[in-house]
Amino acid sequence: MAATATREEIEQRVFQALEEFGAEPDQIGPDAEFESLDVDSLDLVELAQIVEDDYGVQLKGEDMEGITTVRQAVDLVMSKLG
Amino acid sequence: MTSSVVITGVGAVTPLGVGARTLHERWTAGQSGIEDGFGRASEFEPKEHLSVKEVRRSDRYTQLALAAAKEALEDAGWEDGPPGDPERAACVIGTGIGGIGTLESQHIVMRDQGAERISPLSIPLLMANAASGVVAMKHDLRGQSFGTVSACAAGAHAIGMSERLIRYGDADCVSRAAARRPSRRWPPRPSRAWTPCRTRASLVPSTAGATAS
Numbered sequence: 001m002a003a004t005a006t007r008e009e010i011e012q013r014v015f016q017a018l019e020e021f022g023a024e025p026d027q028i029g030p031d032a033e034f035e036s037l038d039v040d041s042l043d044l045v046e047l048a049q050i051v052e053d054d055y056g057v058q059l060k061g062e063d064m065e066g067i068t069t070v071r072q073a074v075d076l077v078m079s080k081l082g
Numbered sequence: 083m084t085s086s087v088v089i090t091g092v093g094a095v096t097p098l099g100v101g102a103r104t105l106h107e108r109w110t111a112g113q114s115g116i117e118d119g120f121g122r123a124s125e126f127e128p129k130e131h132l133s134v135k136e137v138r139r140s141d142r143y144t145q146l147a148l149a150a151a152k153e154a155l156e157d158a159g160w161e162d163g164p165p166g167d168p169e170r171a172a173c174v175i176g177t178g179i180g181g182i183g184t185l186e187s188q189h190i191v192m193r194d195q196g197a198e199r200i201s202p203l204s205i206p207l208l209m210a211n212a213a214s215g216v217v218a219m220k221h222d223l224r225g226q227s228f229g230t231v232s233a234c235a236a237g238a239h240a241i242g243m244s245e246r247l248i249r250y251g252d253a254d255c256v257s258r259a260a261a262r263r264p265s266r267r268w269p270p271r272p273s274r275a276w277t278p279c280r281t282r283a284s285l286v287p288s289t290a291g292a293t294a295s
Contacts, residue, residue, distance in 0.1 A: 020134075046201065046202060
């Protein structure tokens with residue numbers, strides 16, 4: 001069951017995850033592209049697992065297709081939260 | 083079978099410390115790296131040698147191999163890549179098991195949370211050729227890359243296979259190593275016969291030794 005969370009909370013959680021993945025903290029922001037952060041498809045699958053654990057949102061592989069920026073990822077989670 | 087084969091660089095991460103010179107000095111001084119029956123390689127802190135991403139993307143056995151290989155390749159003067167054609171630079175790394183730490187942890191995840199929760203990094207971390215693949219990618223070794231898996235003989239087999247690759251003309255240069263992650267109690271029972279001379283790379287868990295030729 002999906003939890004409730006604000007956009008800011010989700011964004012901060014995504015930022016934290018990206019830093020754990022090895023992205024440079026000063027390059028992480030809403031408009032950052034995953035490619036420029038050296039975040040690849042395996043990282044995004046892990047990100048999907050984190051989101052599921054923390055917010056109860058299930059993201060499938062096809063959901064992540066075409067997601068290239070941090071903002072798009074946060075938008076996706078927000079849309080799943082309804 | 084005409085090529086001469088020479089070792090041009092060495093590296094080591096072992097329970098006796100980080101670095102081939104450290105290994106030699108402590109070994110010849112009669113020190114043992116076994117702590118309470120464990121060969122932990124406790125002086126090795128991955129973050130001191132690898133990037134955040136490298137640490138996340140590798141089992142400890144691969145981390146040991148990465149650090150030892152880096153030392154060996156720098157010792158050989160390969161800081162900027164292999165000498166000659168990278169397509170003819172091979173990487174052979176022996177291991178007893180591979181990423182057993184990842185296998186164990188992800189087995190627990192599967193048992194407790196289900197198969198869907200297994201990390202997508204599991205296979206890249208646990209496979210027995212993970213170390214050879216990661217070392218090859220990091221150092222632009224684009225020739226043959228594979229692991230030799232033969233328990234305590236894995237390191238010797240890696241050295242033997244590397245020599246053959248060069249002698250038979252399949253490669254011009256090879257980075258080879260032996261890496262083991264498990265830090266189980268060793269030896270299984272306390273032994274008065276235990277001496278530092280038995281801490282050879284192929285026997286001691288949590289060990290990585292590397293050479294370049």
